[in-house]
Each structure stands twice: as C-alpha cells, then as structure tokens.
Amino acid sequence: MLARMGFRPIILERGKSVRDRTADTFGFWKKKTDFNPESNAQFGEGGAGTFSDGKLYSQVRDSHHYGRKVLTELVNAGANPEILYINKPHIGTFKLVGVVEKMRATIQSLGGEIRFQSRVVDVAIEHGQVRGVTLASGEFISSDHVVLAVGHSARDTFQMLLERGVYIEAKPFSIGFRVEHPQTLIDRCRFGEQAGHPVLGSADYKLVHHCKNGRSVYSFCMCPGGLVVAAASEPGRLVTNGMSQYSRNERNANSAIVVGITPEDYPGSPLAGIDFQRRLEEQAFALGGSNYEAPGQLVGDFIADRPSTSLGSVRPSYQPGVKLGDLSQSLPNYAIAAICEALPAFDKQIKGFAMEDAILTGVETRTSSPIRIKRKEDGQSINTLGLYPAGEGAGYAGGILSAGIDGVKVAEVVALSLLQNTSIKH
Ligand SMILES: Cc1cc2nc3c(=O)[nH]c(=O)nc-3n(C[C@H](O)[C@H](O)[C@H](O)COP(=O)(O)OP(=O)(O)OC[C@H]3O[C@@H](n4cnc5c(N)ncnc54)[C@H](O)[C@@H]3O)c2cc1C
Structure with a gap:
C-alpha cells in the first residue's frame, strides 16, 4: 500500500525468500533438513499464512471494504479471481507461494525494498519517539515511522519491546x-x-x-x-x-x-x-x-x-x-x-x-497472539510515537484477511502522518 502511494518502504524480514523458505520448511517436515528457527512455517517471506489453507474470510467489521482491496491485490498477484465472489474463498498452499513472489515483484517495481534474513533486534526510542531499528547484523536503519507487523510468534521481539518500555498487555x-x-x-x-x-x-x-x-x-x-x-x-x-x-x-x-x-x-x-x-x-x-x-x-x-x-x-x-x-x-x-x-x-x-x-x-497453542501492543486511534503505540503495531502479532488481526485489512488501515495512517510532517517542514 505504501509503495502504491509513492513512498519507498523498506520491508525487513527475518526469514528467507519464499522459495528458500519452502525448501527449509518442507525439508524439515520430510526429515530431510534440520529444523531452522529462522525459516519455518511461521517465519519467512509471506508470513505465517504462506503454508496454509489460505482461507480468506474474516469476522472483522470492515465498513470501508478494505477486504475488497486485499482480495483484489491477491488476484492481481495471481490468485484465482473466484476469490472475489465465492463464499468462503481460499487460495491453497502452493498457489500462495507464487502470489507472494508476484507481490514482492510489484513492491520492488514501485520502489520498495525487501531485505531477507534481516531480523530486527532492537528499536531506538528517544523521549517516547521511535528513531529507528537495529538488525541482527548490527546495522542501524534510521526512521521515525516503523510499522511493527511481526506476527504472533516473534517472541524474542516482544521481549525486546517490553524491555524498551513499549506498552504491551496480555490478551x-x-x-x-x-x-x-x-x-x-x-x-x-x-x-x-x-x-x-x-x-x-x-x-x-x-x-x-x-x-x-x-x-x-x-x-x-x-x-x-x-x-x-x-x-x-x-x-x-x-x-x-x-x-x-x-x-x-x-x-x-x-x-x-x-x-x-x-x-x-x-x-x-x-x-x-x-x-x-x-x-x-x-x-x-x-x-x-x-x-x-x-x-x-x-x-x-x-x-x-x-x-x-x-x-x-x-x-x-x-x-x-x-x-x-x-x-x-x-x-x-x-x-x-x-x-x-x-x-x-x-x-x-x-x-x-x-x-x-x-x-x-x-x-x-498459536491460535492468536497472546499479547496486544495497544495503539491509539492514529495507529501509533499508546506510549511510543512513530511505532505502528499492526496485524496479528500486535493483537489486531486473527487471520490472513483481517491482517491484510489491518495493514491497509495502518498504511493509510502512516501515509497521513508522513504527509503532515512533510507539509509542516515545507
Ligand atoms: C500453518 C498455518 C495455517 C494458517 N491458515 C490460515 C488460513 O487458512 N486462513 C487464515 O486466515 N489464517 C491462517 N493462518 C493464520 C495467518 O497466517 C495469520 O493470521 C497471518 O499470517 C497474520 O499475518 P501478519 O502479517 O500479522 O503476521 P505474519 O504472517 O506472522 O507475518 C509476520 C512476519 O514478520 C516476520 N518477523 C517476525 N519477527 C521479525 C523481526 N524481529 N524482524 C524481522 N521480521 C520479523 C516473520 O518472519 C513473518 O514473515 C495460518 C497460520 C499458520 C501458521
């Protein structure tokens, strides 16, 4: 969404690209490779829903029809157009892999950047305002706007956020x-x-x-x-x-x-x-x-x-x-x-x-996130400006479609904030 709006987002993904991740995950299931804690059914390009049934229905309220936008993007990336009109649509595992690859290509063609094996291990917060993130490699990426969409299994990331004072509650x-x-x-x-x-x-x-x-x-x-x-x-x-x-x-x-x-x-x-x-x-x-x-x-x-x-x-x-x-x-x-x-x-x-x-x-045990990273109406964490908790890990979604809907909402508030900041500076 941000790339479509003309921004140049950097997506930091701890796991591997979806093809390499598929080899690791199916290799583990078939006892051909060892379990890889950074490349598995939860972690890697496409997120938790990549090796799934790809069910695309949700009970969340969606008065702005963001769900339609999510389904349309999936069809543009190669999902069967029937998902736009049938009851209880689903995509299926192997089709999802191709869909994820096409989405990556679209984001890149619009100027976005995707970095694999780039685990965020720290967030820099100054006087309640996020200033950037540190990767496992030691690299620091400076930014006043960080969307945190890490899924419900990023337990090490939740621990780090709690230590940095980001407000989290059990759910x-x-x-x-x-x-x-x-x-x-x-x-x-x-x-x-x-x-x-x-x-x-x-x-x-x-x-x-x-x-x-x-x-x-x-x-x-x-x-x-x-x-x-x-x-x-x-x-x-x-x-x-x-x-x-x-x-x-x-x-x-x-x-x-x-x-x-x-x-x-x-x-x-x-x-x-x-x-x-x-x-x-x-x-x-x-x-x-x-x-x-x-x-x-x-x-x-x-x-x-x-x-x-x-x-x-x-x-x-x-x-x-x-x-x-x-x-x-x-x-x-x-x-x-x-x-x-x-x-x-x-x-x-x-x-x-x-x-x-x-x-x-x-x-x-991983039916949904055991925590919520509470946010305000404007999408920012209730005590950390510039940090936008999103999707299932933050406690705002329970499936592929609702996580997508939440992503669209968060992209809109981030874009609004970026534009307001720019107009103030001008
Ligand atoms: C096997 C399986 C089957 C499922 N089937 C369905 C289904 O049929 N229908 C449905 O609606 N839902 C299904 N779900 C649930 C669905 O996948 C999730 O609700 C959805 O993926 C949540 O999206 P998300 O973007 O919030 O998080 P995720 O999809 O979990 O994505 C989070 C991403 O962040 C990355 N990440 C985590 N920590 C860091 C870090 N510190 N630095 C950098 N990157 C990080 C992860 O590698 C991951 O790629 C299934 C889940 C699984 C595991």
Whole structure:
C-alpha cells in the first residue's frame, strides 16, 4: 500500500525468500533438513499464512471494504479471481507461494525494498519517539515511522519491546489439539446423498460447545481435505496447525479443537501467555519423543482416558510423524475436561465426529497472539510515537484477511502522518 502511494518502504524480514523458505520448511517436515528457527512455517517471506489453507474470510467489521482491496491485490498477484465472489474463498498452499513472489515483484517495481534474513533486534526510542531499528547484523536503519507487523510468534521481539518500555498487555487466546477425520465422513454429514459431487468439493464445518466448567470449546482453522503441519518456530518446542492445497483432496479433514483461555489462566507479566505457550509446547515436544514427532491419541482412547497404542482406520497426516500415547497431561486439566465433554457433543452435530479412530495431535497453542501492543486511534503505540503495531502479532488481526485489512488501515495512517510532517517542514 505504501509503495502504491509513492513512498519507498523498506520491508525487513527475518526469514528467507519464499522459495528458500519452502525448501527449509518442507525439508524439515520430510526429515530431510534440520529444523531452522529462522525459516519455518511461521517465519519467512509471506508470513505465517504462506503454508496454509489460505482461507480468506474474516469476522472483522470492515465498513470501508478494505477486504475488497486485499482480495483484489491477491488476484492481481495471481490468485484465482473466484476469490472475489465465492463464499468462503481460499487460495491453497502452493498457489500462495507464487502470489507472494508476484507481490514482492510489484513492491520492488514501485520502489520498495525487501531485505531477507534481516531480523530486527532492537528499536531506538528517544523521549517516547521511535528513531529507528537495529538488525541482527548490527546495522542501524534510521526512521521515525516503523510499522511493527511481526506476527504472533516473534517472541524474542516482544521481549525486546517490553524491555524498551513499549506498552504491551496480555490478551486471551486458545489452546487445544488438531483432530483428523476421513473427509468422506464430513462430506456425508454435510452433503448427504450429494457427498462426493465435484461441484460441492470437500465439506467444512464450524462447531462450538459451552462446557459445564464454564469453558467454551470450538473448532478453528478447519482445513477440508488437508494436512496437519508442524508449525513450531523455536527449537525443542512443538506446535500443530493445518493447511490444504487448492484442490483440498487429501484423505483427511482436520481442524483445531481449542478451548478459550484468558490472562486469569496465566497471571503475571504481559508476556506470561508466551511462557504458558512455551511450557505446553515443551511438554508436547517431550511427549512426542523429543524429535519433532507430535504426540497423538485416538479420540476413543482420549475420551475413555487410556493411552493409544495402535492406529485404527484414520492415518495421521502430520509430518515428521506421530507418536501415539496419552494426551491427558499435555494441557491443563480444565482444557482436557472441556475437550472430553465437547467431542461427544460435536458428534451430535456431525455423526462420527467422536469416532474411535479419529486422531488427535497436539498441541495447538498459536491460535492468536497472546499479547496486544495497544495503539491509539492514529495507529501509533499508546506510549511510543512513530511505532505502528499492526496485524496479528500486535493483537489486531486473527487471520490472513483481517491482517491484510489491518495493514491497509495502518498504511493509510502512516501515509497521513508522513504527509503532515512533510507539509509542516515545507
Ligand atoms: C500453518 C498455518 C495455517 C494458517 N491458515 C490460515 C488460513 O487458512 N486462513 C487464515 O486466515 N489464517 C491462517 N493462518 C493464520 C495467518 O497466517 C495469520 O493470521 C497471518 O499470517 C497474520 O499475518 P501478519 O502479517 O500479522 O503476521 P505474519 O504472517 O506472522 O507475518 C509476520 C512476519 O514478520 C516476520 N518477523 C517476525 N519477527 C521479525 C523481526 N524481529 N524482524 C524481522 N521480521 C520479523 C516473520 O518472519 C513473518 O514473515 C495460518 C497460520 C499458520 C501458521
């Protein structure tokens, strides 16, 4: 947006270009390369949504129709034009890679600059005004306008910002597991006799259950005909997520089944939610055998509270692999109780949802940012002028489309501020 408006933004990206990042991420999933904490499902060109289902819907209020702008830019970069008119559009992983490359080329052709492997490790703040950023290489880049759109996994960056005095507060997020069922089961339940009709494609679902213990359990980021993926960004920690290709024709349907939690569950510093996530991710890593395999359990065994020892009819899709066992220790007791209650309740809406052989893999901890970097109406941090927190990491978006919408909004306020500064100087 800034490049289109005639500015020359510099984009600093800690990870690699999308092709190199794809090699690192898929190499890790297929056990061909080691895990790379700077190049993975979270970090690298395109951000967290690059290896995803590319679902492009959002529940945010969008009275200015910025979402239309985001979708139009995606189409200009090669996404299927159907995303402009179909209900619940999605792009699919491999298409997204090409879209991201085209967007980069457009930004560069307009005078913008993109620097890879350029991690921001510090911000210079003088009397409450940002003055620039320092990169891991030691280089200092001077600027009075810094957009901070680092995503929800930039934990080291959040720590640095807190140390520099930028106002951060804890916010609610959700924790749980990925569940996998045969896609044919979901199709049958949703489409009845028409299941399998090519016009309908693979069915999705959205489920919510309010539990006796006061918690709510819901399905999140449902990926029809997709794969469960390794989404960690720190060594020795394990996180699951989901993705699909455009065709959505893998054998399993997957979604996150998660429980809402609030800062009351992780009291303390503004970053206590991150410590909480890390503990769960470390436990999951250990339960999986400390080799990035995910701990898993059959739904029937999970509900009956017995460890799983062998797979049934559903083959888990998570790579590098799944180690069967007991997931009851992998989340706090209230979350385990809530998910145990919710699965049979979901079975009443989708017959077979609590089938014995459906498979759970854990843990899902990065549903949204555990923090908010609060900003004022004019988009600047409430205590640091010139710092513009944006997107999911700052707590202002929850998905690809809402992050894009927030990006458009922030670009507008940055442009306004730059123009006002210029006219004052003139
Ligand atoms: C596997 C997976 C599947 C998903 N599926 C979907 C989906 O289908 N639909 C949907 O709407 N959402 C999905 N999401 C969520 C979605 O990707 C995010 O909501 C969205 O990407 C947030 O956008 P963002 O720009 O705020 O942050 P991000 O996309 O996380 O981008 C932040 C960028 O900042 C970089 N960065 C971080 N720290 C620094 C630093 N210190 N210096 C320099 N660069 C830094 C990162 O490398 C990253 O590229 C998925 C996420 C994952 C992981």
